[in-house]
Amino acid sequence: xxxxxxxxxxxxxxxxxxxxxxxxxxxxxxxxxxxxxxxxxxxxxxxxxxxxxxxxxxxxxxxxxxxxxxxxxxxxxxxxxxxxxxxxxxxxxxxxxxxxxxxxxxxxxxxxxxxxxxxxxxxxxxxxxxxxxxxxxxxxxxxxxxxxxxxxxxxxxxxxxxxxxxxxxxxxxxxxxxxxxxxxxxxxxxxxxxxxxxxxxxxxxxxxxxxxxxxxxxxxxxxxxxxxxxxxxxxxxxxxxxxxxxxxxxxxxxxxxxxxxxxxxxxxxxxxxxxxxxxxxxxxxxxxxxxxxxxxxxxxxxxxxxxxxxxxxxxxxxxxxxxxxxxxxxxxxxxxxxxxxxxxxxxxxxxxxxxxxxxxxxxxxxxxxxxxxxxxxxxxxxxxxxxxxxxxxxxxxxxxxxxxxxxxxxxxxxxxxxxxxxxxxxxxxxxxxxxxxxxxxxxxxxxxxxxxxx
Numbered sequence: 138x139x140x141x142x143x144x145x146x147x148x149x150x151x152x153x154x155x156x157x158x159x160x161x162x163x164x165x166x167x168x169x170x171x172x173x174x175x176x177x178x179x180x181x182x183x184x185x186x187x188x189x190x191x192x193x194x195x196x197x198x199x200x201x202x203x204x205x206x207x208x209x210x211x212x213x214x215x216x217x218x219x220x221x222x223x224x225x226x227x228x229x230x231x232x233x234x235x236x237x238x239x240x241x242x243x244x245x246x247x248x249x250x251x252x253x254x255x256x257x258x259x260x261x262x263x264x265x266x267x268x269x270x271x272x273x274x275x276x277x278x279x280x281x282x283x284x285x286x287x288x289x290x291x292x293x294x295x296x297x298x299x300x301x302x303x304x305x306x307x308x309x310x311x312x313x314x315x316x317x318x319x320x321x322x323x324x325x326x327x328x329x330x331x332x333x334x335x336x337x338x339x340x341x342x343x344x345x346x347x348x349x350x351x352x353x354x355x356x357x358x359x360x361x362x363x364x365x366x367x368x369x370x371x372x373x374x375x376x377x378x379x380x381x382x383x384x385x386x387x388x389x390x391x392x393x394x395x396x397x398x399x400x401x402x403x404x405x406x407x408x409x410x411x412x413x414x415x416x417x418x419x420x421x422x423x424x425x426x427x428x429x430x431x432x433x434x435x436x437x438x439x440x441x442x443x444x445x446x447x448x449x450x451x452x453x454x455x456x457x458x459x460x461x462x463x464x465x466x467x468x469x470x471x472x473x474x475x476x477x478x479x480x481x482x483x484x485x486x487x488x489x490x491x492x493x494x495x496x497x498x499x500x501x502x503x504x505x506x507x508x509x510x511x512x513x514x515x516x517x518x519x520x521x522x523x524x525x526x527x528x529x530x531x532x533x534x535x536x537x538x539x540x541x542x543x544x545x546x547x548x549x550x551x552x553x554x555x556x557x558x559x560x561x562x563x564x565x566x567x568x569x570x571x572x573x574x575x576x577x578x579x580x581x582x583x584x585x586x587x588x589x590x591x
Contacts, residue, residue, distance in 0.1 A: 138455055139163055139214040139238065143207045144178065145228075146218030147197060149508045149525065150431070151178035154216050157447040166210045168203065170196035172516045177508045184210050191518045197221045198331055200228050207237050214238040214454065216447075220520070223430040224251040224299065240454040242408050242429035249404050250427040252298050254336040260424045263403035265396055267424045268415075270338025272298065279316060285337055286315055292340040295319060297326035303374025304329040308340055343574045344415040345384050346370065347422070349397035350438045352449055353406040358459045361394050362442050363467050365434055368575050369562070371485055376555070377474055377562065378434040380441050381467040383533060383571030389420055394464055400424065409435075409450045433525070436506060437471035440529040469529055470536045474544065474559045476507075476524040478515045481558040489517040493551035498543035502529045502536075505547075515552060523554070533571075537563055 142158050143166040144151045155165045155178060167182035172191040179185045186206040189196035196202070198221060207215055215232050217223035217239070226247040232239040242250070250256045254272040261267055271285040286293050286309070295318055297305030305326030307318035323333045346367045353359040366382035367375045381390070397412035411432050413425040435446045442465050453459075479485045491514045497505050507524035509515070515523060526547060528539040544560050565581070567573055 139451065141166060141183075141210065141212045142214045142216050142240065142451070143168065143203070143210065143212035143237075144182070144216050144218065145197070145203050146216075146221055146223075147173055147176060147178060147508075147519065149506050149522075150218040150220075150433075151176075152181060152508050153506055154218060154447055155182050157445055158216075158451070161448060161451065163451070166206065166212050168197075168206050170518075172518060175513070177510065186210060191516065193221065193329075193518070194331060200225075200231055203228070204231055204235055204237070207232075208235065212237065214240055214451075216240040216450070217430065219428075219430050219433055224428070226251060238454055240408075240450050242406070242410065246404060246406055246408075246410075246429050250406075250410075250429045253296060253426050254298055256427055257338075257424065259404060260400055263400055265400050265424045266422065268339045268341070270336055272336045273334070279319070282319055282337070283312065283315065286312070289337065289339050292342065293337050294340040295322045295335055295337050297322065297330060297332070298334040298336055299326075299330050299332045303370070303372060305335070306373040308373075341415050341417055341423070343576050344368075344417050345382070346375075346413065346425070346575050347382055347385065347393060347416050348411045348413040348432070349394055350409075350411055350432075350435070350446075351397055351401045351406065352409050352446075352453065352459060352461075353401055354453055354459045355407050355456065356458055357402070357405065359398050359401045359406060360459060360461050360464050361397055362438050362444060362465045364390060364393065365432075365437060367434060368573055369568075369577050370575050371578050375434065375475065377472065377559070378437055379470070379472040379533070379536075380437040381470070384416070386420075389416075389422075390466070393422055396422075396424075398464070400427070408453050409446050433475070433522070434473055436504060436525060436527045437473045437529075440471040440504065440527055441467045441469040469531060470533050471527060471529040472533075472536050472540050473525055473527045474540060475522050475555070476526065476547070476549075476559070477521040477555045478523050478552050479521050479555055480553045481555050485555075487517060487521040488553045489515045490552040491515075492549060494548065495550065496546065496548040498526065498546035500539075500543075502539055503527075503543050504529070509549075523549075537569065 141164040165182040167185040188202040222228040226244040229239045230244045307322045350362040365380045369377040411428045416422040504527040530536040
């Protein structure tokens with residue numbers, strides 16, 4: 138087993154990994170940028186190394202600095218968390234070159250699945266249904282982009298080839314808005330992932346976003362841990378997730394799970410990952426992408442299965458065989474609300490600032506994953522998510538009631554957050570009926586929805 142793991146990330150996911158590693162008796166190394174000096178993951182790790190200034194490209198995306206930090210602390214493994222370099226094949230291969238185990242997908246899997254256009258080509262070979270699309274490199278002329286868009290037919294969606302977390306994505310409904318959307322998406326992709334290559338594909342209107350949690354070992358065994366419904370989003374970034382999905386029938390759940398296993402086996406996937414699908418109103422489903430890493434929303438899967446997915450990642454990276462004999466079908470229910478430092482009534486504008494007071498919810502079936510505390514300063518350099526509330530119970534109704542109560546107890550002062558927004562969503566009739574899709578927020582007047590909360 139590994140003796141020391143360096144966590145190449147920050148915030149709540151870094152703290153999450155540290156906790157599991159400590160419970161396994163493994164030493165931890167935190168890395169931090171200059172503005173993250175007082176973050177909790179720095180306090181609770183066994184060691185901490187500053188890797189550069191605040192901008193991600195100079196710190197959390199700085200491969201030489203991360204490798205150097207691992208070498209000077211004698212870390213024998215690196216866990217990339219999610220985002221940043223978690224889907225970077227070069228980083229994975231550099232870890233291997235320096236004799237450091239990368240706790241994540243191997244370079245081949247990352248290349249196959251991390252590059253979204255290559256992933257779709259691979260899935261087509263595997264016999265998985267995909268939407269039509271085209272790869273568009275940064276040097277493509279705008280005329281070529283127009284040609285690809287016209288050939289697919291509007292509406293289309295533009296996405297960063299390498300990336301995730303809703304970044305570098307724009308929906309385009311007509312030709313007149315194509316150019317601005319294209320330039321905005323490229324700019325965001327470069328800022329977040331250090332790459333400008335994009336692809337475009339057909340946009341399905343009003344789909345459900347369903348993802349299947351999979352694990353695979355190096356001996357060819359793959360199984361899944363059921364699905365998550367991640368359809369409530371804004372600007373292609375998830376806000377509320379639940380497991381299991383209130384939309385799927387038992388037969389459709391088995392069918393999508395079977396396709397996810399088929400896809401993972403085709404690429405000989407090793408580690409923890411997620412197969413994502415779009416499901417239309419007629420329950421036809423299409424491969425969207427694969428995330429060869431841990432997901433932000435992994436906690437709800439942990440709650441309904443009892444499996445520590447970070448621990449599973451570490452075991453699999455160390456060569457463990459999967460002990461589970463069958464796929465998992467849920468008997469519990471879990472919901473996650475992502476709490477962001479944003480103003481929902483003002484187009485979800487990020488609001489950096491100092492937290493002056495806070496109180497965390499608690500009780501049976503309530504979990505809060507966060508790195509914030511009273512006195513913590515939220516910077517504008519990184520993602521605005523500051524916490525995740527996860528509630529779990531024996532059915533959806535009880536889980537929602539538990540979440541409502543938890544949101545009432547969660548107090549953060551000094552900055553605006555999305556807590557009032559979540560409270561309102563959990564009172565919405567369509568949400569309570571499970572009648573929603575990825576365009577759910579487009580049907581709601583957010584100013585009216587939130588008018589009584591500020």
